[in-house]
Amino acid sequence: MAQTILPFGPQHPVLPEPIHLKLTVEDEIVVDALPALGYVHRGLEKLCDIRDYNQMVQIVERVCGICSKIHAMCYCQGIEEMMGVEVPDRAKFLRVIWSELHRVHSHLLWLGLFADAFGFEALFYQFWKIREKVMDINEATTGNRVIVSVNQVGGVRRDLSAEQLRWIDAELKVVEAQVRALRATTLDDYTVKKRTKGIGVLSSAQAMELGAAGPTLRGSGVAQDMRQLKYAAFDRLDFQPISYPDGDSWSRCAVRYDETLQSIDLVRQAMARLPEGELSVKVKGKPEGEVVTRVEQPRGELLYYLKGNGTNNLDRCRIRTPTFANIPPLVVMLPGLELADVPVVVLSIDPCISCTER
Amino acid sequence: MMSILGFLLALVVGVFVAPILGGLITGLDRRITARIQSRLGPPILQPFYDVAKLLGKEKLLNNSWQAFCAYVYLVAAATSVVLFFMQSDLLLIFFVQAVGAVFLVIGAMSVPSPYSQIGAQRELIQVLTYEPLLVLVLAGIYVHTGTFKISGIYALEEPMLLKLPLLFLVLGYALTIKLRKSPFDISASAHAHQEIVRGVYTEFSGPYLAILEIAHFYEVILILGLVSLFWSTSFVGMLVLVALTYLAEILVDNVSSRMTWRWMVTSAWAVGLTLTLINLLSLTM
Amino acid sequence: MPIPTKQVTKETLVAEVLQLKNAGWRIVTATCVDLNENEFDLIYHFDKDLQMEHLRLTVPKGAPVPSISGVYLAAFLVENEIQDQFGLCFDGLALNFANHLYLDDEVATTPFCKFGVVRKTAAAE
Amino acid sequence: MRLGPMVPTVVKNLISKKSTRPYPFVVREPFPDQRGELYCDIEQCIFCGTCARKCPSQCITVDKEQGLWICDPFACVYCGTCEEVCPTHCLHHKGAWRPVAGERQMIEMKGTPPKKKKKDAAKDAAAE
Amino acid sequence: MHSTLMFILIVLPFLAAIACAVVPVKQVRSAVVVVTGALLVVASLLLIGKVPFETSFTSMAGLPLASMTQLADFLLLGFVLFLGWKHKHLGIKILAGAQLVILFALEAFMMDHHAASMAFVADPLSLTLVLIISIVGSIICIHAIPYMDNHEHHLHLTISRQPRFFAWLVVLLGTMNALVLTNDLLAFYFFFELTTLCSYMLIGHDGTEEATNNSVRALYLGSMGGLALLLGAVFFQNMLGSLEIQEIIKLAPSAGYAMLPMALLCVAAFVKSAQAPFQSWLLGAMVAPTPTSALLHSSTMVKAGVYLVLRMAPGFVDTTLSTYVALFGAFTFLATALLAVSQSNAKRILAYSTVSNLGLIIACAGINTPAATAAALFLIIFHAVSKALLFLCVGTIEQRIESRDIEDMHGLFVRMPVTASLAVIGVLTMILPPFGMLMGKWMAIESAAANVPVIMMLALGSAITLLYWARWAGLLMSHPLQGGVTPEVQPKLTKYPLVALCGGAVLLSLLSPWIYSALIVPMIDMVNLANPQAMFEAPYVTSKGMLGADSGVFPVAPLFLVLIVGMFLGLRVLKNAQGAREASIYLAGAQSRTAQTPDSFVGPVNQPVKVANANYYLTRLLPEGKVTCWVNTAAVLLALLLVVGGL
Amino acid sequence: MQAILDFIKSSRIKSPWLMHFDCGSCNGCDIETLACLTPVYDVERFGIVNVGNPKHADILIVSGTVNHRNKKVLANLYEQMPHPKVVVAIGACGLSGGVFREAPNVVGGIDKVIPVDAYVPGCPPKPEAIIDGVVLGLQKFAEKSLA
Known part of the structure; x- marks a missing residue:
């Protein structure tokens, strides 16, 4: 049978980021998919040699623009654990508020891109239109739309006033209503279901074996979410992980859709229970020792391994991002699909290549 | 037999007025689509700006055969529109139009680029899907009017839509494919992002892409002309029908995702042939 | 203060990993740390119901390490990454990018090594 | 399974006000405390x-002898660290973003290095 | 004059065949083939002015013709029986035996042999066929001269087997001419069987196991057709008391019960035209050297089947049989077009396409209106020319690239610019207006428009046809902008036939309105003459190079005007395009800057990967084996319906 | 004839088709570029379309640091764009390498590989700033002759 071999990426209209897949297809059925990375590799973990541990906060924040806040939070938590710093309560709650807002904007972004992957332009625009409200909240409360730079070792850099809290609450109401209005289209539309249901199936056993993380794992029926670790203020919020059993693109989409609403709810909870107090504590000394810390990024479990040697510079800063874990499942899912499903399945793991390659 | 004046009129309208009208409709389409997506959208004249800009760009080709194919596509599209305005044979118009489709495919296939080639294969599948449906619609028109000539349709006393409602739906199905609208923007999408880049158009650039765009303007007119025939008895009726149909196309484009070609072939044939069968049988019985 | 880890050797690594896999642990990742002029620390991280287990393997530079991609296919990516960045070689990699996962030919060194630079060509062999 | 549940949304879009901001004809007031151009x-x-x-990006150079404050605006990441650490609060972010440029730029500012406070500043630097 | 022409058309080829077989000198053989071809062309052209006429011969060179034919008939059947025994094929033995018995019974007990003459009728229908056989056939034979040299060179034969090959090839020309001119059903039967034998001989020519097996299958299925034909003849003799074809057509409508033999004749025709479920022999025949495929299995011999149906069609106007024939033809058109989609072997594509187009012609015959008849004739003419061209192109290509797979023909234009261009033109004449094939299809669709099941199948089939042709034409032409194209050197005897066929396909299309007036209008008049009840009118009027009717219009000349003007401008566009900057192909930005080939990209592990392009064969949607199975079942049912309906 | 040429020239500024290439950016600039296309900013008002194919593009928007692997891709894409064309670099990384200038696998800004016509500072720049950048690029685009 005659085969077509084509390069999918690094530059490709459906891929927001450069990743390369060498695809072999027969009658548009993928028989082989081999990934190539390295188009975004910067080697930024190595920068810990020449930047001190405080400067690294800004650098790890730029590992990935979409989940920047959570990278910084994870890093700060690691350093704080290493140095035995107890962060003020208000800072913990504020961290939750901003990180969940980040999740909302990231999931809305993803829902739009996912719609674009199966050619539903109007839905893409709709989600991105809604997302702009969240971006406005980011901008108004942190000073930047995307890379918010609110974390620092020992706490947070900015505060939310009561007026801002009310405004956020009002804005989120609108966002929530608009997202809810799209539920039927996202999860129940005939054409959408046709393009996502049963496409790129990953069983829960496969997901565990291949080390999947985040919504990819939860879409395969494994209800595991790092927020269950109760870091930051999650110990004082009601939270249950969301999972769907089918393991297909539709399930992963459903997980993210529900998480969007859940995150809005978490922001509300955190705002309601926001205690008064300091924003940060003064950090003294130099990091020494080893620490492994994990948080839940919009894309899943994020792990930082940090090793300090008693100087201002860290010995090793190792970042394991969720997409890195989700690439092997992706490679396994692709064969047997139609070419048209490739973007859908690639998007369904919510790839963040700059995270993956750092 | 046509008078010389009528012939010249058809020629002028077909060759010069049609693409301008087609461009305006495309511009309007983009504007309405933008509004549906809660955007402002480009100016109505945008398609002309696009074409003019493309014409002024550098000539960049993989081989000269591409240029030839683009050109044949344009000529075929223009010829079919002229034939339409001359009220010629519908089946023939349709076959002349197919020349363009075939040359577009050949032009895309003449480049060993996988995206262009996949686009060409998909384009062929699209032709495979809409061609039978269109032929059957024309056959239905013949059964109803006794002729394939457009003049025969204009001789009708009452609008064809009343007798051929299901075939009109089939026509809509086929034309969605031809207009490259979702869920059938499979071989090349107008501006949306797609897994095969821009399919058949991928390797055409600059002035040659402009030629294809102009040819598409002609095709839009041909398609809407076909639609207008279903309410041939009054000018207002024609306009209303065309406008409504086009709006429906835009609406469908915006409320559905792009489907795969396997789904397209099977669903279009299943639905299209069933509707045709019912309508044709009800006509002949 | 180091993280609690279980020390393994090159010989026991694969067996230990297999045992974890059979017990239902999910591989999270592996970390390579450049300890000094002669040694690397390889730390394998596993997860089960939010608990973590770490295996630590201390290896001399220059000697190949058995790959665990035969047990966990998912490990091929991180092992390739370590190969790229540290010049550490893995035996039996399921999918070997031969030092070209991230890096192009222009980068002739192993950029993540602090202590001395290992020539990639030497490391690859 | 539903056909066209998106229809109400798009129809609503069509008849309601468009959400496009008329930039650049109308420029939005920046939010307070926005990290725009570094000044x-x-x-x-x-x-x-x-x-x-x-500076995490190491884009600022200060020449105390000549009283030069040089910043590479193309390398600045607008994180606000410098603004926070500045002892005299002479650094701040404007609300508006830095205008686009057609060629490479450098911000080079010349001031008078305070003679008196020179020792203090040196002490500060040493303390760090 | 008639007799001279008839002698040249029918007997000369037999004599030439003997010469080919006997004379061992290659140059002489080539000369014989060329001269025979030329004479045939001249004779067939001279025949144009003579039709219609009837003539009969009692003797030839002093020998009684009729009894000679009888004798030859028995000898032929005996030989087939021998072949059945030789190949240990029970089916052939039974079929040949049965035919021997029936023929003997027919000759001995049912016929009175007072008219010991052989009657020939030349009407526009047979004239059309004669022209195709003589002109297209001769061109193919001439093309075969260099082809067979290459072929044998490639096979490393020490002793040339060309004498045998050319003998059978030339015999076929005479046989076919006789077949379409004879007015005697029994003589028709003889020539019909003779074509089967030719086919057997030529398919098995290379002597490989596959070739032998396929030739036996062709003989077996061909014998089935022969039996059906003979049975039909027996019934006609029994019912109408005549075996004269013109008589039968005249008498058949009045004798409503004569539909069963008509149905049997149709079945015989289906076998010869390889309609489903009998298509397997034609597919198998593709192992033969390409001139065989071109001559026997696309342009001429398989036309014997459709000729028979068309010839008999006036005899079953407006009957259920006619409806079934239309259905059957349309079904084959659709089904084999579907099968062609899944093929990548060029000759198999051509074979399925041949079957498909013959199905369309049969459908036209079944629709049985003047417009449909006109469509059928146009299709016969243009199919013969275009398909011969394509076969010869594939043959030429195959000898150069040593593959028949169209996937190996990507970018063939670079290596064989002339042949590839001719092949592309050949493909375009098959599917696009204003060329004749498309016009035939246009007429067919217009005349079938009111027949719901038939039009549905035609609509689907014609779209599928477009699919498998267009992709082939497309892949031939991929080539770089500047340079790279190597000029192609062809032997004269290869090039001229190809160019002649290509020119013929285009020119005849341009002349189609005149062909219509000259051939098809008289043909319909003849039908009226044969069947006074029908009272057909010529369906189209021609004026200013346009074919027009109330139902539709096909402006041939104006479209050609557009084509010519367009071409002229198009060539300027081509020339203009030479000034363009040469672009590399879009490979998602990953194109390799170091690899030798421009269509390589940097893949995983930094290795250059060459892109591959392949057509879609829809094999998951339409697996050939499964589809064949379904098609055959449906076709058998339809054929049964046809015979039962004839009762 | 002159009128047509003028129309072509004036159309150029009204119909810039852009292609966006993420050259090792952190996604911040990419999502802001994408945000420009969405209803709130809707650059299609100016006739800007994100085409995703260098052969159709007039403006190449590049974000991110150049590394050894993607510099070849960047050069390839630039080469495949028909003249006239402009390049807009966005974000600190695209301009100079930004915060990653000293990372081991970083070559530097976009202008180390291809000529850049407009620089949009920011980390990431706001969508409005990107629109400004495109507008500046457009002015250069209109000035460029068909070379």
């Missing part, structure tokens, strides 16, 4: 060099 109030600057040391 140095050179008169206030004591050339202590803290900003240069703390």
Whole structure:
């Protein structure tokens, strides 16, 4: 049978980021998919040699623009654990508020891109239109739309006033209503279901074996979410992980859709229970020792391994991002699909290549 | 037999007025689509700006055969529109139009680029899907009017839509494919992002892409002309029908995702042939 | 203060990993740390119901390490990454990018090594 | 399974106000405390060099001898660290973003290095 | 004059065949083939002015013709029986035996042999066929001269087997001419069987196991057709008391019960035209050297089947049989077009396409209106020319690239610019207006428009046809902008036939309105003459190079005007395009800057990967084996319906 | 004839088709570029379309640091764009390498590989700033002759 071999990426209209897949297809059925990375590799973990541990906060924040806040939070938590710093309560709650807002904007972004992957332009625009409200909240409360730079070792850099809290609450109401209005289209539309249901199936056993993380794992029926670790203020919020059993693109989409609403709810909870107090504590000394810390990024479990040697510079800063874990499942899912499903399945793991390659 | 004046009129309208009208409709389409997506959208004249800009760009080709194919596509599209305005044979118009489709495919296939080639294969599948449906619609028109000539349709006393409602739906199905609208923007999408880049158009650039765009303007007119025939008895009726149909196309484009070609072939044939069968049988019985 | 880890050797690594896999642990990742002029620390991280287990393997530079991609296919990516960045070689990699996962030919060194630079060509062999 | 549940949304879009902001014809007021263009109030600057040391991007150079404060605006990441650490608060972010440029640029500001406070500044630097 | 022409058309080829077989000198053989071809062309052209006429011969060179034919008939059947025994094929033995018995019974007990003459009728229908056989056939034979040299060179034969090959090839020309001119059903039967034998001989020519097996299958299925034909003849003799074809057509409508033999004749025709479920022999025949495929299995011999149906069609106007024939033809058109989609072997594509187009012609015959008849004739003419061209192109290509797979023909234009261009033109004449094939299809669709099941199948089939042709034409032409194209050197005897066929396909299309007036209008008049009840009118009027009717219009000349003007401008566009900057192909930005080939990209592990392009064969949607199975079942049912309906 | 040429020239500024290439950016600039296309900013008002194919593009928007692997891709894409064309670099990384200038696998800004016509500073720049950048690029685009 005659085969077509084509390069999918690094530059490709459906891929927001450069990743390369060498695809072999027969009658548009993928028989082989081999990934190539390295188009975004910067080697930024190595920068810990020449930047001190405080400067690294800004650098790890730029590992990935979409989940920047959570990278910084994870890093700060690691350093704080290493140095035995107890962060003020208000800072913990504020961290939750901003990180969940980040999740909302990231999931809305993803829902739009996912719609674009199966050619539903109007839905893409709709989600991105809604997302702009969240971006406005980011901008108004942190000073930047995307890379918010609110974390620092020992706490947070900015505060939310009561007026801002009310405004956020009002804005989120609108966002929530608009997202809810799209539920039927996202999860129940005939054409959408046709393009996502049963496409790129990953069983829960496969997901565990291949080390999947985040919504990819939860879409395969494994209800595991790092927020269950109760870091930051999650110990004082009601939270249950969301999972769907089918393991297909539709399930992963459903997980993210529900998480969007859940995150809005978490922001509300955190705002309601926001205690008064300091924003940060003064950090003294130099990091020494080893620490492994994990948080839940919009894309899943994020792990930082940090090793300090008693100087201002860290010995090793190792970042394991969720997409890195989700690439092997992706490679396994692709064969047997139609070419048209490739973007859908690639998007369904919510790839963040700059995270993956750092 | 046509008078010389009528012939010249058809020629002028077909060759010069049609693409301008087609461009305006495309511009309007983009504007309405933008509004549906809660955007402002480009100016109505945008398609002309696009074409003019493309014409002024550098000539960049993989081989000269591409240029030839683009050109044949344009000529075929223009010829079919002229034939339409001359009220010629519908089946023939349709076959002349197919020349363009075939040359577009050949032009895309003449480049060993996988995206262009996949686009060409998909384009062929699209032709495979809409061609039978269109032929059957024309056959239905013949059964109803006794002729394939457009003049025969204009001789009708009452609008064809009343007798051929299901075939009109089939026509809509086929034309969605031809207009490259979702869920059938499979071989090349107008501006949306797609897994095969821009399919058949991928390797055409600059002035040659402009030629294809102009040819598409002609095709839009041909398609809407076909639609207008279903309410041939009054000018207002024609306009209303065309406008409504086009709006429906835009609406469908915006409320559905792009489907795969396997789904397209099977669903279009299943639905299209069933509707045709019912309508044709009800006509002949 | 180091993280609690279980020390393994090159010989026991694969067996230990297999045992974890059979017990239902999910591989999270592996970390390579450049300890000094002669040694690397390889730390394998596993997860089960939010608990973590770490295996630590201390290896001399220059000697190949058995790959665990035969047990966990998912490990091929991180092992390739370590190969790229540290010049550490893995035996039996399921999918070997031969030092070209991230890096192009222009980068002739192993950029993540602090202590001395290992020539990639030497490391690859 | 439903056909066209998107229809109400798009129809609503069609008849309601479009959400497009008319930029650049109308420019939105920036939110307060936005981190726009970095600006140095050179008169206030004591050339202590803290900003240069703390900058994660290392885009600031301070020449205490000549009283030069140089910033590479193309490498600045607008994180606000320098603004925070500046002892005299001479650094601040404007609300508006830095205008686009057609060629490479450097911000080079010359001020008068405060003679008196020179020792203090040196002490500050040493303390770090 | 008639007799001279008839002698040249029918007997000369037999004599030439003997010469080919006997004379061992290659140059002489080539000369014989060329001269025979030329004479045939001249004779067939001279025949144009003579039709219609009837003539009969009692003797030839002093020998009684009729009894000679009888004798030859028995000898032929005996030989087939021998072949069945030789190949240990029970089916052939039974079929040949049965035919021997029936023929003997027919000759001995049912016929009175007072008219010991052989009657020939030349009407526009047979004239059309004669022209195709003589002109297209001769061109193919001439093309075969260099082809067979290459072929044998490639096979490393020490002793040339060309004498045998050319003998059978030339015999076929005479046989076919006789077949379409004879007015005697029994003589028709003889020539019909003779074509089967030719086919057997030529398919098995290379002597490989596959070739032998396929030739036996062709003989077996061909014998089935022969039996059906003979049975039909027996019934006609029994019912109408005549075996004269013109008589039968005249008498058949009045004798409503004569539909069963008509149905049997149709079945015989289906076998010869390889309609489903009998298509397997034609597919198998593709192992033969390409001139065989071109001559026997696309342009001429398989036309014997459709000729028979068309010839008999006036005899079953407006009957259920006619409806079934239309259905059957349309079904084959659709089904084999579907099968062609899944093929990548060029000759198999051509074979399925041949079957498909013959199905369309049969459908036209079944629709049985003047417009449909006109469509059928146009299709016969243009199919013969275009398909011969394509076969010869594939043959030429195959000898150069040593593959028949169209996937190996990507970018063939670079290596064989002339042949590839001719092949592309050949493909375009098959599917696009204003060329004749498309016009035939246009007429067919217009005349079938009111027949719901038939039009549905035609609509689907014609779209599928477009699919498998267009992709082939497309892949031939991929080539770089500047340079790279190597000029192609062809032997004269290869090039001229190809160019002649290509020119013929285009020119005849341009002349189609005149062909219509000259051939098809008289043909319909003849039908009226044969069947006075029908009272057909010529369906189209021609004026200013346009074919027009109330139902539709096909402006041939104006479209050609557009084509010519367009071409002229198009060539300027081509020339203009030479000034363009040469672009590399879009490979998602990953194109390799170091690899030798421009269509390589940097893949995983930094290795250059060459892109591959392949057509879609829809094999998951339409697996050939499964589809064949379904098609055959449906076709058998339809054929049964046809015979039962004839009762 | 002159009128047509003028129309072509004036159309150029009204119909810039852009292609966006993420050259090792952190996604911040990419999502802001994408945000420009969405209803709130809707650059299609100016006739800007994100085409995703260098052969159709007039403006190449590049974000991110150049590394050894993607510099070849960047050069390839630039080469495949028909003249006239402009390049807009966005974000600190695209302009100079930004915060990653000293990372081991970083070559530097976009202008180390291809000529850049407009620089949009920011980390990431706001969508409005990107629109400004495109507008500046457009002015250069209109000035460029068909070379």
